[in-house]
Amino acid sequence: MTEIVLGVGASHSTLMNTHWEKTLHKDRAERFRDALRTARDELAAARPDTVILVGSNHFRGFWLDLIPSFTIGVGECVASGESGTPKGPQPVDVPLARHIANSLVEGGRFDVAFSARLQIDHGQSHAIQYLLDGLDVEIVPLVVNVFAPPLPTLERCEQLGHAIRETVLAFPEGRRVAVVGSGGLSHRLPWPDWREPHGDDEEFMVGGWLNGRENWQDYDARRREIIRAAEAALNPGFDDEFLTLVERGQTHRITEYTTEALEKTAGNGAQELRTWLLTAALLDHAPARRLAYEPMPEWLTGMGVAVLDPASSTPHTAPAAERQP
Template identity: 60%
Template structure:
């Protein structure tokens, strides 16, 4: 039978690609980059046949006209190429992805499917840094972390458990790695309520979220200026506690956090921790290993990287 053999969690930020020359905290930046390299080495050692990449979408493949809680790419996958990340068609395994989607629905997690999915740096940053030189197909699993109402953390835990069971039920012997991309703490200049934007910048962002389908690049220049101009807000104490709990195998308790509690403790960008919860749950909440943590105000984010080996209780 197929099996999940490794889980990896890693923060993403396109500013790592586009603004490296403006980094002040050089040692921190290099430490995080080294952590990504260590995670990549662990993935290579795991010899995966397929990698499920759990990440968000920053309004380049999904728009306010339709945003499911969970979406699985089951056919063509095209990378947007934003912020210096990979661009164009990605190598995929549609047969595995479709079987995975069917098994998840049978288990009670009704994932949406996309036969032509556009992914952005919410997943391609991980592909760029963690799968560099590893020739393996990817199956994107997109979690809505931006447009309220967001899926409950407990539903993300359920998704991860059902993902593990679905993989274990596959008839072949594929080795599967689950990568989560996003977080840790950060605060983006998004409107807190997309139905009631405040000020010209928020009004522009909501317009882009509503009307960007097929023309996201038209909005990208100003959108990026808004983001780059944001005041860094990082909750290092929360990040360090989260990674310590990951090492102890204690992340299950985070399933009780509400959207409001996450934002208060980790900023609105902390909502991306849902992707880590999917991954950790798929690995049976086994104790893991933090590979790096670097609070990077230049990248607006607390940057963390960690791995979790397959736990004894994982199907």
């Protein structure tokens, strides 16, 4: 019997690794880091065999020559190792990954992309570093396009979460499965719409996204300078409202936002909330416990952590009409 035993949603920021000593709000940073440790301990206590790791990619594993909406790693998985995050091969639960991909396609639910040699970046390896530290688990990496429009709609992401849940629970070999969604909360990156870059910096960024498949490291120094020069644009009020929805088992209500409205309200980085939504749907929208929320302007991001425990209470599944935007 395969069961889904726990879910975690957590923000990520490589500035935790590269600029910790320059962080001004150390008390906030330490509370967030402590919450990651608590979530890691709860994952360990849940004893998963496999973690479905839902994350984004920041143009270090995918480039504009090919951007699928959803990609499942079904073979090798290599972390790029930028900014002090883990580097090198990661253990993949290949049988479960291929079962998910096959079931989604053959069942006519989703024509997901798959990769037999997937490169991930801190959009997932940050979670490996802090949430899976020391855990003897394999992963099923799921990459969601959140930065190269057109993006998959929020509603489509929720539908995929429910579809993957069905395939996982039907896996005949038996697994204890946890789910981690990495990304968000509110933040704005100095990244252009790749279709309309304006100015030298934006043209440089788009050039790296298009041409960096073989030499993405060559673009990193200037790219980091552009990011570090950006002003923080957080929306703590939105973040609190979103985390309240997660706590109540109502994460599906974020689908009321269009892609454009979400960016206007919470920044282009908030498009990563698709990873939380997918995670919540995989947990059948079980209510969560908020472990931390800290607005971190030094990291350009509202940093949150929540744990979804399906054993803690009866999951909330909204009627189909309620889930309509």
